[in-house]
Amino acid sequence: MIKVRIFGVARLKAGVSSFESSAETLQELWKEVPGLTRKEAKDLLPFVNGEAAGKQVRFQDGDEVVLMSPAGGG
Amino acid sequence: MHMPTEYGGYMGRVLQINLSSRECKEYPFSDEERELFIGGKTMAAKILYDNLNGTEKAFSEENLLIISTGPLTGSGAPSSSRFNISTISPLTGYITSSNCGGNFGYYLKKAGLDALVLRGKSKTPVWIEIQNDKVEIHDAEELWGLRTSETQQALDEKLRLKNGRVRKNGKICIGPAGEHQVLYSCIVSNERVAGRGGAGAVMGWMNLKAVCAGGNREVKVADKERMVKHTQKWFRYLKKHPLTGNQLPRLGTPGLVSPMQMRQMLATKNYKHGTYDDFEKISGEVLAEKYNIVNKGCLSCPIKCARTVEIDGQKVKGPELETLVLLGSGFLNNDLEAILRWNHELDELGLDTISCANTIAYAMEANEKGIWKNGLSFSQVDGMPELFQKIAFREGIGDELAQGSKRLSEKYGGKEFANHVKGMELAAYEPRKAVGLGLGYAVSNRGGCHLNGGYLTILEGLGLAIDQTTYHGKGDLTMLFQDLMEMISATGQCLFTSYAFFPSPLLNHPNAWYTRAVNKVLPYCGCVVRIINKFPEIAFFHLPVFHHTKAFEYVTGMKMPFGKYVRCGERGYNLERELNRRFGVDSKKDVLPKRLVKELQDPKNPSSKVPLRKLKKVYYHARGWDRRGLPTERLLRRLKIKETAQD
Numbered sequence: 001m002i003k004v005r006i007f008g009v010a011r012l013k014a015g016v017s018s019f020e021s022s023a024e025t026l027q028e029l030w031k032e033v034p035g036l037t038r039k040e041a042k043d044l045l046p047f048v049n050g051e052a053a054g055k056q057v058r059f060q061d062g063d064e065v066v067l068m069s070p071a072g073g074g
Numbered sequence: 075m076h077m078p079t080e081y082g083g084y085m086g087r088v089l090q091i092n093l094s095s096r097e098c099k100e101y102p103f104s105d106e107e108r109e110l111f112i113g114g115k116t117m118a119a120k121i122l123y124d125n126l127n128g129t130e131k132a133f134s135e136e137n138l139l140i141i142s143t144g145p146l147t148g149s150g151a152p153s154s155s156r157f158n159i160s161t162i163s164p165l166t167g168y169i170t171s172s173n174c175g176g177n178f179g180y181y182l183k184k185a186g187l188d189a190l191v192l193r194g195k196s197k198t199p200v201w202i203e204i205q206n207d208k209v210e211i212h213d214a215e216e217l218w219g220l221r222t223s224e225t226q227q228a229l230d231e232k233l234r235l236k237n238g239r240v241r242k243n244g245k246i247c248i249g250p251a252g253e254h255q256v257l258y259s260c261i262v263s264n265e266r267v268a269g270r271g272g273a274g275a276v277m278g279w280m281n282l283k284a285v286c287a288g289g290n291r292e293v294k295v296a297d298k299e300r301m302v303k304h305t306q307k308w309f310r311y312l313k314k315h316p317l318t319g320n321q322l323p324r325l326g327t328p329g330l331v332s333p334m335q336m337r338q339m340l341a342t343k344n345y346k347h348g349t350y351d352d353f354e355k356i357s358g359e360v361l362a363e364k365y366n367i368v369n370k371g372c373l374s375c376p377i378k379c380a381r382t383v384e385i386d387g388q389k390v391k392g393p394e395l396e397t398l399v400l401l402g403s404g405f406l407n408n409d410l411e412a413i414l415r416w417n418h419e420l421d422e423l424g425l426d427t428i429s430c431a432n433t434i435a436y437a438m439e440a441n442e443k444g445i446w447k448n449g450l451s452f453s454q455v456d457g458m459p460e461l462f463q464k465i466a467f468r469e470g471i472g473d474e475l476a477q478g479s480k481r482l483s484e485k486y487g488g489k490e491f492a493n494h495v496k497g498m499e500l501a502a503y504e505p506r507k508a509v510g511l512g513l514g515y516a517v518s519n520r521g522g523c524h525l526n527g528g529y530l531t532i533l534e535g536l537g538l539a540i541d542q543t544t545y546h547g548k549g550d551l552t553m554l555f556q557d558l559m560e561m562i563s564a565t566g567q568c569l570f571t572s573y574a575f576f577p578s579p580l581l582n583h584p585n586a587w588y589t590r591a592v593n594k595v596l597p598y599c600g601c602v603v604r605i606i607n608k609f610p611e612i613a614f615f616h617l618p619v620f621h622h623t624k625a626f627e628y629v630t631g632m633k634m635p636f637g638k639y640v641r642c643g644e645r646g647y648n649l650e651r652e653l654n655r656r657f658g659v660d661s662k663k664d665v666l667p668k669r670l671v672k673e674l675q676d677p678k679n680p681s682s683k684v685p686l687r688k689l690k691k692v693y694y695h696a697r698g699w700d701r702r703g704l705p706t707e708r709l710l711r712r713l714k715i716k717e718t719a720q721d
Contacts, residue, residue: 007332009324011359045539045584047336050349052539055585066336070584072317073532073573074327074395 002059004029008069010036010044024059033067044068079105082296083145083629084113085188088121091202091209093280094135094194098209101191109632110714113144115171116564116646117189118160119653122169123715128656132164132272133255133279135194141182141246141285142189144566148180148293148373149301149629152308153568155180155373157263159246163271164279165257165429165478166497166521168654170271173525173563174246175372176263178287181244185289196281199253201229205241206289214283221422222249222262229286243288249424251466252278256476258429258499262421265380265391266372269426271498271520296631304628308621312376316581317537317573322379323369327395328358330536334399337535337542338507338675338682341500342403343452344435345493345667348504348675350403356410358395365414366392377570383414393417393427399502400431405438406452419459423466429478430465432499436479436492437471446486490668495522496659505666505684506675508534510548512684513693514556516664517703519650525569528555537576539584539593543681547600549692553607557643564646565626575620604696606640613637645713648697648705652715661703664690 005018014035023029030041044067046053059065079086088101101121111120118140130136139161146154157179163170182190185204199214212232217225225247234240245263252259252274259274260267268274277283295301313319321329331353334340338348354360361381367389371378381392393401393413397420401413420427440446448471450461464472474482479499483492493500498521505512511534514527524531530552534542559569580589606613613636616623626634634642651659666686675682690703698709710716 005354007336007357007359008329009320012324012362017354017359017363043583043585045336050336052336068332068336069321070316070581071330071333071536072321072581073529073536073570074330 001061002063002065004033004065004067006033006044006067008044008071010040010067010069026053026055026057029065041067045070079108081105081108081145081630081632082294083149084108085183085186085291085293087187087207088189088191089187089209090191090193092194093192093196093200093282096211101189103188110642110645111649112561112564112642112646113147113188114142114156114158114564114566115160115173116560116642116649118142118158118171119169119646119649121189121191122160123649123653126162126653126656128658130162132162132167132276137162137193137276139192139273139276139280140189141192143179143183144564145630146625147566148183149295150305150374151567151625151629152305152312153372153375153377153571154566155375156563156566156568157182158563159261159268159273161273161276163273163498163521164255164275165272168496168519168521168657168659169650170273170498170520171650172261172268172270172273174261174263174266174268175375175568176244176266177373178244178246178263179566180373181242181289182287183293184291185287186291187287190285192280192282195279199281199283201284201286202282203233204285204287206291217283218253219250222247222424223422225249225284226264229284233286241288243286245284245286247284248274248277249422249466251424253283254466254468254476255279256425256465256468257478258426258433259424260426262424265421267421269428270523272426274424295629297628301625301628304621304624308625309376311621312571312574314578315574316578317576318377318570322377322570325358325362326369326379326381326392328361328381328393328398330395331357331398332359333536334503339504339531339535339542340403341399341502341504343406344404344439344491345500345504345669346491348507350406352408353403355408356398356402356413360410361392361398365410372568375568377568379570385414385418390418391421396502397427397431400428400435404431404435404502405455407455409455412455412458416458416462419462423462425462425466428501429499430462432493433475433479433482434461436482436488437475439491440482440486440488443488445488446482493522493667493669495666496663498522503531504675506670506682507542509543509545509684509689510534510552512666512670512686513548513689514552516666516686516690517552517693519647519654525559526556528552529559530555532573532576533596537573537581538589538596540596544597545685545688545692547597547603549689550600550603550607550696552693553696554603554640556647557607557640559643560646561639561643562622564642565622567622571622577619600692607644607696610637610640610644613640645715648709648713649715652705652710655704661690661694661701664703
């Protein structure tokens with residue numbers, strides 16, 4: 001199992017801050033994000049255990065995955 | 075001598091008030107100067123350039139405090155209510171400029187003024203009322219000592235008693251911190267703040283508590299019909315853009331806490347680290363979910379980035395990103411509710427949240443290291459409101475903290491972790507994982523400022539995601555961004571409008587092949603950016619994603635293609651640099667604290683520090699500055715800075 005945390009405006013749409021998943025790849029995970037379509041989830045930036053991840057990443061049991069909307073400036 | 079203008083957007087009048095003699099007279103500012111120095115901070119820099127020779131001190135009769143608007147202020151263009159305050163900073167000893175939203179800029183123009191130049195020192199506390207060119211200087215004994223919201227309420231009451239009703243007006247004022255000349259005191263307007271550089275202390279030294287302005291003058295727009303159409307189109311564009319229409323309105327600037335954490339640039343424990351385990355507790359998401367009541371914007375702003383929160387039954391302004399981070403992860407403090415209270419308290423006292431938080435964080439680390447036993451510790455933040463009071467009133471340890479981190483580190487040691495540039499403390503971005511911003515901090519005319527530094531973080535992980543630690547391309551990009559932002563500021567617009575410059579697809583689809591390609595290639599486009607920087611006139615047209623230039627033309631009637639816009643920004647940036655040269659600024663002052671250039675943020679990553687020497691070399695070369703980091707005579711003449719000086 002992995003723990004998935006959502007940040008950015010996507011989180012306001014998803015309505016949850018985190019959830020658990022058994023997905024092993026990003027492609028599987030995109031289908032499971034609550035409140036978001038697969039297309040919307042695909043446009044979130046993935047980070048695994050604090051590091052930016054590529055599309056081909058494979059999750060390990062216990063990984064913490066962050067999905068984040070692109071941000072901007074302040 | 076009244077010097078009316080043929081251009082739209084300007085009121086054609088700059089007023090000078092000497093508080094020592096109470097003399098008011100017009101300050102001459104010609105159309106030729108308007109064409110070159112536009113308005114806002116650049117107009118102010120021109121006035122300072124013509125009046126200061128480098129021997130003046132912040133707290134002296136010779137210093138000027140200039141409140142200036144831009145031609146677009148009050149024109150109805152999006153986010154165009156900004157005004158600027160420039161003076162010699164008591165914190166740095168160099169020129170500072172601080173930009174503020176709210177409505178004061180609009181009302182200053184309603185009073186018929188483009189700018190107000192203040193000098194001298196009143197014998198007793200006063201406040202100034204400007205109504206349609208008419209200036210009255212009133213006694214402010216009753217206002218002295220009041221907090222900023224109390225002051226503004228009291229002013230409304232005074233105006234009501236005097237005029238029988240409260241006419242619409244804009245106000246600026248200082249709090250107790252400014253009165254006690256805390257070196258990083260700010261100037262407050264409604265809930266908005268001109269925070270950086272200590273202009274509030276200069277106002278306090280002048281014995282000037284507040285300025286109220288209002289009237290019924292209209293801002294003339296040269297081509298009203300086209301401006302209205304263009305503004306409607308621009309509003310729609312900003313509303314649709316992912317940053318200005320979605321992220322900023324919904325999460326405000328606090329929405330950057332999480333991405334900064336993921337990109338390891340969240341200033342934590344006095345910039346020792348770039349990440350904070352408890353970042354989520356102080357994030358923009360939690361602020362939006364638990365505390366935010368309503369989003370607020372300045373006049374004519376579709377972005378509405380400001381937060382309103384409720385504390386103890388009172389609706390008050392929520393914190394900006396900088397405040398949230400520096401009072402949060404900066405102190406290892408995860409209590410968001412406390413930060414909301416402190417933010418309000420600091421605004422009420424009239425203290426710059428950034429410099430204040432950084433100075434306290436320096437003191438915490440100095441205490442931890444045993445070089446200054448002061449009782450302050452990271453994570454232990456119970457007595458913060460009392461500490462802020464002591465700083466504002468300069469009592470006990472507060473009197474020391476009121477001087478800022480530079481002076482304290484000179485007294486107690488620990489210069490390597492006193493996080494300032496030229497005396498002004500850094501913003502909330504830890505630059506070892508955003509080295510372009512590290513360069514920006516170092517060379518910024520104002521001191522440790524992210525915005526005056528070019529704000530390259532928007533490319534280095536917070537919008538796009540170029541290599542955060544490479545020095546490639548960053549010097550040229552920094553120059554371009556600084557110049558663009560300089561000009562946007564000079565015109566009277568909010569810098570946040572510039573974020574819509576980034577094409578939406580790149581931000582909406584960060585994982586798409588084209589976005590990844592841009593991220594990979596951009597650092598190696600330095601030479602292309604250099605050509606634009608060197609010969610901006612080749613861009614003799616308007617860019618479809620950059621609406622500012624057309625708006626400027628329609629409002630003023632001056633021709634302003636993109637290239638000329640960039641050149642005007644370059645002129646403004648160099649003008650401030652040249653002015654600072656008179657006060658002793660050169661490459662030796664463009665430095666970062668040792669922690670950021672010598673200590674690795676990540677011991678396993680040799681690139682996780684700011685390669686400042688390399689960055690500065692490229693940047694100076696891009697700017698056409700000499701080895702000492704100063705504009706050459708040739709450059710100053712090419713930019714028409716030298717020929718126009720009155721001295």
